[in-house]
Amino acid sequence: MAGRTMTEQAFFxxxxxxxxxxxxxxxxxxxxxxxxxxxxxKVGTLYGVLDRLVADGLVEPDREEVANGRLRRYYxxxxxxxxxxxxxxxxxxxNARAASERLRAWRPADTGxxx
Amino acid sequence: xxxxxERYRRVLRxxxxxxxxxxxxxxxxxxxxxxxxxxxxxxxxxxxxxRPSWPxxxxxxxxAVRLRLGGDGAxxxxxxxxxxxxxxxxxGLLVQAVAALVGIGAWLWSPSVTNPIPADxxxxxxxxxxxxxxxxxxxxxxxxxxxxxxxxxxxxxFFGVDLVAVEGAYGLSGxxxxxxxxxxxxxxxxxxxxxxxxxxxxxxxALLAGVGLLTVAMSVTYVxxxxxxxxxxxxxxxxxxxxxxxxxxxxxGWRSAAxxxxxxxxxxxxxxxxxxxxxxxxxxxxxxxxxxxxxxIAIAAGQTVAVLAISVPLAMLAVxxxxxxxxxxxx
Numbered sequence: 001m002a003g004r005t006m007t008e009q010a011f012f013x014x015x016x017x018x019x020x021x022x023x024x025x026x027x028x029x030x031x032x033x034x035x036x037x038x039x040x041x042k043v044g045t046l047y048g049v050l051d052r053l054v055a056d057g058l059v060e061p062d063r064e065e066v067a068n069g070r071l072r073r074y075y076x077x078x079x080x081x082x083x084x085x086x087x088x089x090x091x092x093x094x095n096a097r098a099a100s101e102r103l104r105a106w107r108p109a110d111t112g113x114x115x
Numbered sequence: 116x117x118x119x120x121e122r123y124r125r126v127l128r129x130x131x132x133x134x135x136x137x138x139x140x141x142x143x144x145x146x147x148x149x150x151x152x153x154x155x156x157x158x159x160x161x162x163x164x165x166r167p168s169w170p171x172x173x174x175x176x177x178x179a180v181r182l183r184l185g186g187d188g189a190x191x192x193x194x195x196x197x198x199x200x201x202x203x204x205x206x207g208l209l210v211q212a213v214a215a216l217v218g219i220g221a222w223l224w225s226p227s228v229t230n231p232i233p234a235d236x237x238x239x240x241x242x243x244x245x246x247x248x249x250x251x252x253x254x255x256x257x258x259x260x261x262x263x264x265x266x267x268x269x270x271x272x273f274f275g276v277d278l279v280a281v282e283g284a285y286g287l288s289g290x291x292x293x294x295x296x297x298x299x300x301x302x303x304x305x306x307x308x309x310x311x312x313x314x315x316x317x318x319x320x321a322l323l324a325g326v327g328l329l330t331v332a333m334s335v336t337y338v339x340x341x342x343x344x345x346x347x348x349x350x351x352x353x354x355x356x357x358x359x360x361x362x363x364x365x366x367x368g369w370r371s372a373a374x375x376x377x378x379x380x381x382x383x384x385x386x387x388x389x390x391x392x393x394x395x396x397x398x399x400x401x402x403x404x405x406x407x408x409x410x411x412i413a414i415a416a417g418q419t420v421a422v423l424a425i426s427v428p429l430a431m432l433a434v435x436x437x438x439x440x441x442x443x444x445x446x
């Protein structure tokens with residue numbers, strides 16, 4: 001992912017794996033909760049993101065379990081994943097700070113503000 | 116295996132086998148879990164009669180396209196297909212941009228004199244193709260996509276108007292021409308997030324060189340043999356020269372680049388050939404035969420033979436090169 005901005009989906013998938021390893025459906029549910037239902041991952045999208053994160057070494061398989069006769073594979077965040085997420089959080093926080101400072105300083109033109 | 120699972124697995128067949136081997140079971144388990152209603156009765160119904168929703172199918176299609184038209188980190192075989200389709204998009208938009216700029220140049224140079232390209236709104240709207248091309252080569256992919264779709268939409272409208280005006284005389288070649296114009300626009304899907312950035316300089320030089328060459332060629336031919344040159348003829352000449360140069364110069368450089376240039380040129384030769392053959396058929400269908408039309412038919416037939424002749428070694432080279440690529444291993 002070097003040199004490329006992180007997509008919102010990748011950001012939420014990494015965030016969903018911070019506290020504990022999760023399987024595919026667990027990630028879908030967690031991402032939906034984290035984003036207040038705004039990001040609903042389709043399966044093709046989820047595995048497209050997951051596949052890239054695994055290839056980039058940010059996520060790795062954790063364990064496999066059998067539930068209802070189906071194999072369930074869990075994924076966990078790697079140290080590189082944690083670092084990449086922390087860097088992205090910092091980037092987004094810095095953007096948010098810059099925007100909120102601008103908004104705080106803004107006053108409508110007729111009240112003598114910056115506008 | 117229930118019906119819903121069976122239907123979803125059928126959709127997953129769109130994905131490359133190597134990818135399915137690694138991810139299919141996971142995807143199926145996640146899909147079934149996501150799609151299953153909580154109510155037992157509804158769940159039973161979904162198992163027997165449910166189908167993957169269109170958004171779910173679309174997400175698998177998008178994944179299949181991204182994997183097959185590979186970019187950074189993709190297996191060599193998929194990288195070659197990705198490079199080929201990306202180059203087809205670039206070359207297609209380049210051709211439109213060159214044609215638009217030369218058209219506008221001709222209109223500005225002598226708006227009152229009879230021009231090969233009508234000096235009208237359509238000529239000016241050609242600038243949208245130029246903008247789409249410039250956005251693509253400078254990395255503004257989203258803007259390039261929207262501009263290209265807009266340019267294609269306006270081209271479709273003008274095609275409809277022209278078709279009515281000439282009472283369908285060039286209906287076949289016009290329709291096929293429009294479909295071929297749509298090809299590079301569709302091919303823009305290969306510029307996904309994993310696609311490597313375009314090296315802007317060679318493509319900007321190509322735009323300038325194309326405008327220069329076409330201006331000279333059009334000036335010479337329209338002075339000496341007016342009305343005997345048509346756009347499919349120009350495209351055939353360009354593909355023929357490019358193919359001859361490519362086949363004469365020993366292949367150099369990076370392996371996948373050489374392979375994807377073979378496949379790109381072979382595809383372009385096919386496009387030029389289709390374009391030439393359908394226009395030739397339209398010429399043959401015209402009732403009013405003149406000496407000039409007979410000459411045009413002879414020229415078009417000659418160009419068909421020439422492009423066909425160069426397509427054979429190009430296609431053989433492309434097939435050989437693709438076959439030599441290593442198979443895609445499971446991840």
